[in-house]
Amino acid sequence: MLSSGSELRLLRLLFCATLILLFQADEAKKDSKSACNTCEQIVDNFNKAFDRTAKQNFGGGNTAWEERKLSKYETSEIRLMEIVEDLCESSSFECNRMVEEHEEHFETWWFKKKTKHPDLHKWFCIDTIKVCCPKGTFGPDCNACVGGSETPCHGNGQCDGDGTRGGNGKCRCDQAYKGDFCLDCIDGYFNEVRNDTYSLCTECHLSCKTCTGATNQECDECKEGWEEDEQEACVDVNECTNDPSLCREGQYCLNTEGSYSCKACDIECAGCSGPGSDQCQACASGYQDVKGTCTDIDECSGSEPVCTKEHQECINNKGSYLCVCSSGYEERDRECVQTQQQDASEESEASQTISGPHGEL
Numbered sequence: 001m002l003s004s005g006s007e008l009r010l011l012r013l014l015f016c017a018t019l020i021l022l023f024q025a026d027e028a029k030k031d032s033k034s035a036c037n038t039c040e041q042i043v044d045n046f047n048k049a050f051d052r053t054a055k056q057n058f059g060g061g062n063t064a065w066e067e068r069k070l071s072k073y074e075t076s077e078i079r080l081m082e083i084v085e086d087l088c089e090s091s092s093f094e095c096n097r098m099v100e101e102h103e104e105h106f107e108t109w110w111f112k113k114k115t116k117h118p119d120l121h122k123w124f125c126i127d128t129i130k131v132c133c134p135k136g137t138f139g140p141d142c143n144a145c146v147g148g149s150e151t152p153c154h155g156n157g158q159c160d161g162d163g164t165r166g167g168n169g170k171c172r173c174d175q176a177y178k179g180d181f182c183l184d185c186i187d188g189y190f191n192e193v194r195n196d197t198y199s200l201c202t203e204c205h206l207s208c209k210t211c212t213g214a215t216n217q218e219c220d221e222c223k224e225g226w227e228e229d230e231q232e233a234c235v236d237v238n239e240c241t242n243d244p245s246l247c248r249e250g251q252y253c254l255n256t257e258g259s260y261s262c263k264a265c266d267i268e269c270a271g272c273s274g275p276g277s278d279q280c281q282a283c284a285s286g287y288q289d290v291k292g293t294c295t296d297i298d299e300c301s302g303s304e305p306v307c308t309k310e311h312q313e314c315i316n317n318k319g320s321y322l323c324v325c326s327s328g329y330e331e332r333d334r335e336c337v338q339t340q341q342q343d344a345s346e347e348s349e350a351s352q353t354i355s356g357p358h359g360e361l
Contacts (some may be wrong), residue, residue: 032166
């Protein structure tokens with residue numbers, strides 16, 4: 001019988017082994033998906049190169065002789081080699097490895113199978129090297145996705161691993177759908193059509209959190225910002241009627257469907273009920289009410305001067321005014337003094353005297 005310490009160590013080992021196996025299985029699924037993607041890219045590049053070389057020939061001086069002796073260019077090995085050379089970027093390791101490992105399959109298809117099996121993707125990726133599955137199927141055995149291979153996830157989602165030898169076949173539902181089969185609707189949508197194999201989820205009215213129909217009278221529950229009226233319809237809550245206001249001082253409330261926002265009052269206002277200088281509750285400093293609209297006060301036109309220092313002038317601006325020195329004066333030590341003008345040439349003559357070292361002769 002194992003001791004408790006041994007049992008604990010054994011459980012830890014089993015747990016670690018399980019995690020490793022799960023990780024390896026997940027990586028294997030990813031590798032299977034990647035291999036299919038690589039194969040599909042190779043086939044796509046093959047088809048593009050096939051189309052590009054459709055009107056080419058051997059390129060020699062006597063094409064007719066070459067085709068008579070060497071067979072037609074369109075079915076020639078030379079054309080095949082030209083196509084295969086362009087299948088992968090030089091930096092794509094997985095692509096180049098796959099082409100190198102299976103180059104003989106391209107020759108087999110080109111010379112023996114192309115006529116009977118024109119779909120290279122099906123013949124090469126699905127049936128021959130078995131890295132892909134038909135659309136609507138997944139996994140090593142290409143099992144049908146949930147909802148069937150014709151309409152995976154009932155047409156409302158993506159099957160994990162669809163078309164590859166990887167994945168688990170579970171559905172990743174599209175927007176509006178949920179559930180293992182992507183037949184149910186998420187909140188905010190309702191089943192306009194629903195049976196065992198098909199579901200159409202349509203968006204509820206914007207006022208509904210959940211609903212049974214498209215109008216605001218068919219809500220099961222109203223969203224936040226909406227409330228039921230007397231007719232049991234969800235209608236907008238006007239948050240701007242709250243007292244006290246939900247907005248800060250200097251802001252007004254703007255109601256929106258299902259919500260509200262706070263906007264700054266105009267500069268002319270000290271409090272307001274809406275945008276514009278005619279919506280002020282009171283006028284800000286420097287403004288006055290003129291027929292219901294806050295307008296700028298021109299302090300400079302008053303009977304009493306506001307700029308009282310000598311040689312000052314008043315300049316009005318929005319909501320205030322400035323005192324500046326008159327033309328010809330400048331501010332020094334908070335006083336307006338006359339600007340000094342000097343004649344540079346006269347100053348230069350007065351300050352310089354030129355004389356020789358021995359005086360006048």
